[in-house]
Amino acid sequence: MSPSPSRCLSRLLAACLLLPVGCETEDGPTPVYRQEVVVAGSAFQGVHGLALDGKGHLLASNLLGQSVHSVDLSTGAVTTVEGPPLGGADDVTFGPDGSLYWTGYFTGQLMRRPPEGTTRVIATNLPGLNSLAFRRDGRFYVTQVGRGDALWEVDPDGNTPPRLILSGLGTLNGFEFGPDDRLYGPLLSKGQIARVDVDTGTVEVVAEGFGMPTAVNFDARREHLYVVDAVRGALVRVRLPSGAKELVAKLPTGLDNLTVGPDDQVYVSNMVDNGIHVINPADGSIRPVVESRLSVPSGLAVAPEDEDERLYVADVYALRRVGGRDGTVTQTTRVLSTPMTFPMHVSLGEAHVVLSSAYLGNVQVLDRASGEVLRTLPNTNGVQGALELPDGTLLLAEASTGRLVRVDTAEPAGITVLTEGLEGPVGLVAETEAEEPGVYVTEVRSGRVTRVRLRDGARSTVAEGLQAPEGIARHPDGGLIVAEVGRQQLVRIEPATGRLTVLASGLRIGLPESEGLPPGYVPTGVAVGRSGTIYLSSDIESALYRFVPVP
Known part of the structure; x- marks a missing residue:
């Protein structure tokens, strides 16, 4: 069926509104x-840190887009939780009271947004601020990567200055606390997974031989670690305490971060492909959540x-x-x-x-x-x-x-x-x-x-x-x-x-x-x-x- 004259006219008018009309000038x-x-x-400019809110949404940080987004896991719809200038997030997590926290890599700022309230800066002057996690007792830790190499304890309310715990670790990136209250995380520059006692400063290697491990999370039972290897494009399970490694799924290179749901489904971000995938560890199947070209x-x-x-x-x-x-x-x-x-x-x-x-x-x-x-x-x-x-x-x-x-x-x-x-x-x-x-x-x-x-x-x-x-x-x-x-x-x-x-x-x-x-x-x-x-x-x-x- 041919388009109606009125539809053709409306299309022509729309085009004229968007584009300049040619006319003669002295230069032609x-x-x-x-x-x-x-x-x-796409809604993203590269995807980095991830966190599940327990209500059917996945929070995703968007560093270059200076935004924190929420992805509806049932529909794939993406909404903006926080935009520029405070939304420039490299990693994101939830606090014990439901507050959302995220790190500003370029600004060196740490942000907090209560469940009902406005965003505010709770720490500054930490260039390369990257990863963050809470311990079970509510103590809060962040790392500097690239523009620094240090682990800090931070007041979740921002009332006291950050306290340096360790420096020169070897680029500690996306980490999580285990059931033993030790910090587990990747050392990017060493290709290792480390366990850190934040009270004594003791560092132990629990697994090694990775190309570039960028983040770890515990499985749903909090027994073993999932690790994303950015260089090899691999999701790996590390058995504890032996450190034995098992390939769970092979993905494109450029993996950046991950989070694990209560059903043991693993959500993985890929900054190169500007996308998020969910992996079923039982069979290694991979399903897209957000995709971009x-x-x-x-x-x-x-x-x-x-x-x-x-x-x-x-x-x-x-x-x-x-x-x-x-x-x-x-x-x-x-x-x-x-x-x-x-x-x-x-x-x-x-x-x-x-x-x-x-x-x-x-x-x-x-x-x-x-x-x-x-x-x-x-x-x-x-x-x-x-x-x-x-x-x-x-x-x-x-x-x-x-x-x-x-x-x-x-x-x-x-x-x-x-x-x-x-x-x-x-x-x-x-x-x-x-x-x-x-x-x-x-x-x-x-x-x-x-x-x-x-x-x-x-x-x-x-x-x-x-x-x-x-x-x-x-x-x-x-x-x-x-x-x-x-x-x-x-x-x-x-x-x-x-x-x-x-x-x-x-x-x-x-x-x-x-x-x-x-x-x-x-x-x-x-x-x-x-x-x-x-x-x-x-x-x-x-x-x-x-x-x-x-x-």
């Missing part, structure tokens, strides 16, 4: 685009010669290849199980892929054909965009210092400051074919797009008055396409005149910034294919969109 017609979904989104899509790149416009997606917990035309994920390189480290930006050279990560503070150069990591360069200055120039040197945007720096090809690498004084540089795109080669950079703090001459670092303003510009790409005709995150719109800028055209608005982009993170931390990525189709990542929705030119 305004382009018009049709917005389409490439990959549908992307985790935290950020930087985007597409080869200009690629007729199929296959995208490189810096997905924070993975580097993925996604078909720009059909959304098919054809290749995934995962963190933890490979040398790749949490990519947030991606750019393409003739033979290389360049990734940068403010998450772990480094830049990586990969072989474009094989995907092999060729170089890893540390940079803790809030590194954002990274480009490989024709001579093989790298150009990096340091959002925290406001510098653009060159990194040469030598080992160890030498660094030269090209320019400084930029205000939150995030996105980079090169114009190396010009008579005076340069690079365009978005400044998220100043709201400018600036051109920097590669010869001497001289700067000129291309456009200003933007609100939090992040991702930037060049159209085949030379125009600049920019994600203006502060106004949640996609704009085109003419480099010669600075004229700005809004291509799409009302976009779901721009997670709020959080304390402890560099400017533009989770960047909104932009890429343009040879057809003129524009691709945009949505950090809020964990989705990927395309904007197709309308003839």
Whole structure:
């Protein structure tokens, strides 16, 4: 049956409301685009700590999305319990009185939300705050991971300062207290499961030989331990007191945390796949609770010669290849199980892929054909965009210092400051074919797009008055396409005149910034294919969109 004229008219009106109408200007017609979904989104930006509330819901922490969510186990529906800025949780648990507690990894804050009440911060200045658990007597413990390596006792009411118990354990992660009131948890850097007496400080190894154990929980009878191994993608049962190991289920790599229900069903989070699965230990069967095809899509790149416009997606917990035309994920390189480290930006050279990560503070150069990591360069200055120039040197945007720096090809690498004084540089795109080669950079703090001459670092303003510009790409005709995150719109800028055209608005982009993170931390990525189709990542929705030119 053909659609009615009224339905066709309503669809046309809806499209006109979403997209700009073409018109003639002194610079020619305004382009018009049709917005389409490439990959549908998710409620999460990576899933981490889990906790069951005993009422048919699973609480899940969402670190980069700065939220704590509740998953209805009967329907799979996801709701937000706490959003930004206090919701940035790495792990979550319930206290004896039913209060919900969670850890802010980046902010170093510990939050408490009573059953009926408002969220408040009960501890601060604990960077890398990660895991947490209560002992049977109500004493409360947390650990620092990555940005620290320590075990602390914390007042659940926040009335007294945290007390240091142990430091230098070997990265104690997701832990739980056993029936003997000892703390059981994984030592990430040692591949071991340890038992800790928090009263005496005694540490004993109860099992070892793991790739990267990230969390443990006792079974429903509190006799044996379930362990998730992130590198091997395994759920393992450790028999106590012998420490004997038994594989319960094999899953994709990137497992982060787990919780066990009273029926002994094991719920496991996977940050790489942005999902949660439940495992029946009796037969090893696996059932999805929450699924997603992307985790935290950020930087985007597409080869200009690629007729199929296959995208490189810096997905924070993975580097993925996604078909720009059909959304098919054809290749995934995962963190933890490979040398790749949490990519947030991606750019393409003739033979290389360049990734940068403010998450772990480094830049990586990969072989474009094989995907092999060729170089890893540390940079803790809030590194954002990274480009490989024709001579093989790298150009990096340091959002925290406001510098653009060159990194040469030598080992160890030498660094030269090209320019400084930029205000939150995030996105980079090169114009190396010009008579005076340069690079365009978005400044998220100043709201400018600036051109920097590669010869001497001289700067000129291309456009200003933007609100939090992040991702930037060049159209085949030379125009600049920019994600203006502060106004949640996609704009085109003419480099010669600075004229700005809004291509799409009302976009779901721009997670709020959080304390402890560099400017533009989770960047909104932009890429343009040879057809003129524009691709945009949505950090809020964990989705990927395309904007197709309308003839």
